[in-house]
Amino acid sequence: MSEFEIxxxxxxxxxxxxxxxxxxxxxxxxxxxxxxxxxxxxTGVPDAMRGTGAGQALVKRLVEDARAEGxxxxxxxxxxxxxxxxxxxxxxxxxx
Numbered sequence: 001m002s003e004f005e006i007x008x009x010x011x012x013x014x015x016x017x018x019x020x021x022x023x024x025x026x027x028x029x030x031x032x033x034x035x036x037x038x039x040x041x042x043t044g045v046p047d048a049m050r051g052t053g054a055g056q057a058l059v060k061r062l063v064e065d066a067r068a069e070g071x072x073x074x075x076x077x078x079x080x081x082x083x084x085x086x087x088x089x090x091x092x093x094x095x096x
Contacts, residue, residue, distance in 0.1 A: 004057045008065070017058050024048040028058040028080070036071050037095060038062075040080040059083040066093040 006019045015038075016029040026045040030038045040062060045055045059080055066073050072095035075081035084094050 004054060006058060006061045008061075017061055019049075019054050019058055021049060021052065021054060026054045026058060028055075028062060028077070030062070030073075033074070037074060038066065038071055039074045040077045043077050043079040055079055056083060063087075063090045063093045 004019050004021060006017050009016050009018065010032075013032050014029065015032065016027050019026045024046045026049050027043070028040060029042045029044075030040050033039055040059075043055050043058060062073060062080070073080070073084075073093055074095050075084050081096075084090060084096070
């Protein structure tokens, strides 16, 4: 996962993480509920990137940013919620 470069785009009410690898783009989108809360609402990984760890890398970056900036993640996206369940060490970054 460490070989991926992930960028973050923030708007006033929405944002996304973008991972581009071999010309394909994966993303994790979120809604900004408040300064303390982001709702992870969608993770999209194209077929060409499936099995590469791209989706998990996006969630890991989301968790890292939540911890660093002091906000919590509401895992509305089923993929993000599944990753949360598989990584109990990330529990402090989530509001469930």
